[in-house]
Amino acid sequence: MEIFLQQIINGLVQGSVYALVALGYTMVYGILGLINFAHGEVVMIGAMLALSALTSLLGMGAPPALALLLSIGLAMLGCMVLGYSIERIAYRPLRHAPRLAPLITAIGVSIVLQNLAMMIWGREYHSFPQMIANHSHTFGGAIINDIQIIVFVLALAIMAGLMVVVHRTRLGRAMRAVAENQHAAQLMGVDINRVISITFMLGSALAAVAGMMISASYGLAHYYMGFLLGLKAFTAAVLGGIGNLRGAMLGGLLLGLIESLGAGYIGDFTGGFFGSNYQDVFAFFVLIIVLVFRPSGLLGERLAERA
Amino acid sequence: MTHTPSLLQLSSVSKQFGGLSALSDVSLHIRRGEIYGLIGPNGAGKTTLFNVITGLYQPSAGEFQFNGTHYQTAKPHVLAQAGIARTFQNIRLFANLTALENVMIGRHVRTRAGVFGALLRNRATRDEEHAIAERARKLLHYVGISKPAQTLAKHLSYGEQRRLEIARALATDPQLLALDEPAAGMNATETASLKKLLKTIRDGGITVLLIEHDVKLIMGLCDRVAVLDYGKKIAEDVPEGVRKDPAVIAAYLGGGDD
Numbered sequence: 001m002e003i004f005l006q007q008i009i010n011g012l013v014q015g016s017v018y019a020l021v022a023l024g025y026t027m028v029y030g031i032l033g034l035i036n037f038a039h040g041e042v043v044m045i046g047a048m049l050a051l052s053a054l055t056s057l058l059g060m061g062a063p064p065a066l067a068l069l070l071s072i073g074l075a076m077l078g079c080m081v082l083g084y085s086i087e088r089i090a091y092r093p094l095r096h097a098p099r100l101a102p103l104i105t106a107i108g109v110s111i112v113l114q115n116l117a118m119m120i121w122g123r124e125y126h127s128f129p130q131m132i133a134n135h136s137h138t139f140g141g142a143i144i145n146d147i148q149i150i151v152f153v154l155a156l157a158i159m160a161g162l163m164v165v166v167h168r169t170r171l172g173r174a175m176r177a178v179a180e181n182q183h184a185a186q187l188m189g190v191d192i193n194r195v196i197s198i199t200f201m202l203g204s205a206l207a208a209v210a211g212m213m214i215s216a217s218y219g220l221a222h223y224y225m226g227f228l229l230g231l232k233a234f235t236a237a238v239l240g241g242i243g244n245l246r247g248a249m250l251g252g253l254l255l256g257l258i259e260s261l262g263a264g265y266i267g268d269f270t271g272g273f274f275g276s277n278y279q280d281v282f283a284f285f286v287l288i289i290v291l292v293f294r295p296s297g298l299l300g301e302r303l304a305e306r307a
Numbered sequence: 308m309t310h311t312p313s314l315l316q317l318s319s320v321s322k323q324f325g326g327l328s329a330l331s332d333v334s335l336h337i338r339r340g341e342i343y344g345l346i347g348p349n350g351a352g353k354t355t356l357f358n359v360i361t362g363l364y365q366p367s368a369g370e371f372q373f374n375g376t377h378y379q380t381a382k383p384h385v386l387a388q389a390g391i392a393r394t395f396q397n398i399r400l401f402a403n404l405t406a407l408e409n410v411m412i413g414r415h416v417r418t419r420a421g422v423f424g425a426l427l428r429n430r431a432t433r434d435e436e437h438a439i440a441e442r443a444r445k446l447l448h449y450v451g452i453s454k455p456a457q458t459l460a461k462h463l464s465y466g467e468q469r470r471l472e473i474a475r476a477l478a479t480d481p482q483l484l485a486l487d488e489p490a491a492g493m494n495a496t497e498t499a500s501l502k503k504l505l506k507t508i509r510d511g512g513i514t515v516l517l518i519e520h521d522v523k524l525i526m527g528l529c530d531r532v533a534v535l536d537y538g539k540k541i542a543e544d545v546p547e548g549v550r551k552d553p554a555v556i557a558a559y560l561g562g563g564d565d
Contacts, residue, residue, distance in 0.1 A: 170411075170418060170436065177401050177412045184399040186383035187361060187392070189416020189479055 002141035007264040008257065009139070013148045013217070015256020016155035020210040021233030022240065022248035023162065024203030030179045030243040031199050033099070037106035038086055039207060040230015041113035042079050044223065046208030047215040048121050050075035055129060064131040075208040083204025084197055092193070110230070117223040128219045151213045158209060159249050162202070166245060175199060179243075228280065232259075235287040241300020250298060258282055313372075314339045314483055314514050315360065315391075320369035322355050322538075329355040330538045332369070337483070342505065342515040344529035344546075346522065348558070351535040353518045354396060357487055361393050362386040374482060387416045392481035394472040396488045396518075400460040406471055407456035410443035413478025446474040450504060466497045473504070477513075484508060485516040490524055502528055526550065534558070 021043055028036045053071035058064065090109050094102045136145045166172035177185040178195045186192055214229065215221035232255065240251025263279035290297060313336035322330040330352045337343045345353050358364040360371060362383035370379040373389055381389075392413075401409050418435055447456055450470040454463060463471060469489055476484055486505075490498045498521065505528060509515050519525045525532060526546045533543040536558040542549050549555055 168436075169432075170415065170439070173404070173408055173412055174415055176404060176408075180401040180403060181399055183363065183383075184395070184401065185412070187363075187387055188412045188475065189384045189387035190412070191382075191384050 003264055004261075005140055006142040007260045009142055009144050009148070011257035011260030012253060013152050013256070014260060015236075015253035016152050016159075017210050017213050017217075017252075018233050018236045018255050019249045019252025020155055020158060020206045020213075021229065022236040022252045023159070023245060024207050025234050025237040026240070026242050026245060026248040027175075027199050027203050029237070030245075031175065031196060032091070032095075034091060034102050035106065035234070035242075036086075036091075036200075036203075037103070037230065037234075038090075038109040038113060039203065040226035040228075040233065041110045041117070042082055042086075042204050042207040042226070043211040043214070043229055043233075044117060044221075044226030045082060045113060045211070046075045046079045046204075047211030047221040047225065048117055048126070048223070049078045050208065050212040051126050051128060051215055051221050052121070058129055058131070068131065072209065072212055075212060076205045079204040079208035079211075080201040083200040083207075087197060087200040092196075110227075114223060114226070121223055123223065126215075126221045128215045128221065130219075147217050151217055154209070155213070158206065162206070163245065165202075171195075171198065232280075232283045235283045235290075238297055239286060239290050241297025244297070244299045247297055247299035254298075255283060255286060258286055312338055314374060315516070316372040317356075317360070318369055318371065320356075320359060320366045320371060322352075322359060322364055323367045328538050330359070330366075333535070333538070333540050334369075335533050335540060335543055337514060337516060338531075339482075339514055340509065340512065341530040342509050342517060342528055344525040344532040345516065345518045345535065346520075346525055346532060347535035350537075352538040353535055354487060355538075356535070357393060357485055357516075357518065360386070361391055361485065384416065387479055390480070390482035391485065392476035392479045392483070393485040394469075394476050394487055394489060396491065398468050398472055400468055400472060400475070402461035403459060405457045405459055406447060406452060406454065406463060407440065407443050409460050409471055410446050410474050410478045411439050413475040414439045414442060416479050443474075443478060446477055447471075449477070450474040451500065466493055469493070469501075470504070473508075477508070481513060483514045483516060485518075487518045488520060489517070490519060490521050498524060 021039065024039045024042070025036060028034055028039070050071045053074045054067055057067035057070060062070070086109055090105050091102050094105060132146070134145050134147050136143050166175060174185065174190045174195050175198075177188065177190060178192050182192050185195075211221075214225070233252065236251035236255040237248045238251070239255055240247025240249070259279055259282045262282040263276040266274045266278055267276065316336040318334050320330055320333045321328065333352075333356065345356065347353055355364065359366050360373075362381050362385065365380050370377055372378070373386070373391060376389065378386065401412065404412070418439060444456055450473050452463070452467050452470055452474070454467065460468065460471060473484075473486070473489065490501055493501060502524060505515055505517070517525065517529065529546055531544065532546050532549045534541050534549060534552075534555050541554045541558055542552045544552065
């Protein structure tokens with residue numbers, strides 16, 4: 001029972017990070033019908049930027065809390081510029097091209113970003129500076145530490161904030177209108193290029209936060225970390241129903257739980273044949289199951305409407 | 308050049324799609340405060356003309372002048388800002404937004420709260436949102452939608468969806484309201500109340516451009532009528548004049564008196 005509770009906690013924390021990244025995929029898909037495969041790399045760049053900023057700020061003797069806030073702000077800003085540029089340079093010229101073209105471009109952008117990061121930060125693992133004592137708390141026999149609590153609460157707060165922006169503001173209304181019908185939205189005076197740029201920037205800002213969270217919880221960042229993470233978050237978005245914001249959140253949390261519980265129990269179920277190092281298999285197993293049995297995802301109806 | 312009393316003036320506008328000429332050398336002018344009808348058989352180029360003046364198509368040749376400014380290549384949101392609003396032949400609402408939100412989107416062009424306003428939700432932004440919602444509610448009432456404002460657009464009846472599209476267009480504070488077959492698919496009662504609504508809109512000071520197949524509606528409502536045939540303007544006159552025009556009778560009314 002303790003193991004179960006522990007895996008639930010780990011799964012929810014991991015899942016909340018997947019959800020933040022999945023939101024980036026789903027917002028762009030909802031508006032452009034494009035799968036931005038470079039999004040995982042934006043997460044990685046966010047983590048790297050935050051880490052570099054944090055290390056140098058701490059080196060200059062800045063107080064930890066201030067350094068943390070500044071570096072997360074810088075990473076968000078950097079990723080917003082990056083997200084804007086990716087859309088402007090790689091996707092906008094292909095807006096009316098066949099759908100395969102931007103998809104391949106996205107993969108290209110992702111390779112470019114990976115190599116760029118490797119040139120800047122090298123191939124080695126960068127460790128996240130230990131700044132605050134990471135206390136552990138016991139909760140019904142399971143252990144949860146400070147970083148996990150912060151990650152989970154912050155992720156939920158950001159998601160709630162995003163929902164308010166999308167459903168309660170003029171900008172969000174414009175985003176939803178563009179997602180439904182670009183022509184009609186333009187005729188209402190909505191500048192769709194601006195809305196698309198802002199969508200990319202919002203998604204990238206979330207990615208930066210997610211990158212920071214991951215490197216803080218694993219204590220590491222690496223130029224290759226975005227690839228697998230991006231695929232998993234994409235899986236989460238598909239699981240929830242790509243194009244649907246609530247779906248991305250639900251899909252992220254569910255995927256985190258499935259992975260965590262799967263890794264925790266696979267050894268028992270297979271008599272020790274498979275171990276928890278098979279954790280990564282679960283995400284893609286889920287992807288296959290969803291694509292075969294419910295391609296529109298758990299909450300997805302948009303996909304069916306589009307088809 | 309002297310200042311014209313026209314709100315919209317088209318000068319020799321042509322639009323080609325490949326080898327097909329959808330509009331050739333069309334000139335017309337719409338006066339401020341009138342209801343101007345545009346009729347013609349299917350494929351005569353009526354909708355193409357709409358798409359040109361709302362910026363969805365760029366004319367191949369010619370240009371148009373709206374409210375004293377020349378336009379040849381302008382994005383739809385710029386023309387919306389200039390004061391041209393339209394509805395579509397096949398209804399294009401935001402189906403999964405509520406009726407109220409559909410109209411509120413129309414206010415987009417006249418409001419300015421930016422990204423930071425949206426994120427920070429400061430006082431000015433909240434006040435603006437409140438004013439937009441209030442205005443949108445009034446417009447829903449104005450066009451005669453009695454269902455709750457929170458109803459999703461896709462759950463409204465056909466006639467109400469048409470009205471909602473008009474309300475959304477009115478929310479942009481247009482000087483010219485262009486309606487593409489607003490009576491299509493409406494029954495006689497709905498058409499009669501549409502006619503009343505259009506008159507109210509005109510009396511409120513908004514110029515109306517109307518494409519319609521329902522010749523009776525056009526003749527009973529419009530101050531002046533233009534007739535398109537194969538992309539050319541073959542007549543432009545008051546309804547009685549058009550009705551008697553031999554070219555129009557030959558091309559469109561087929562000798563009958565519909």
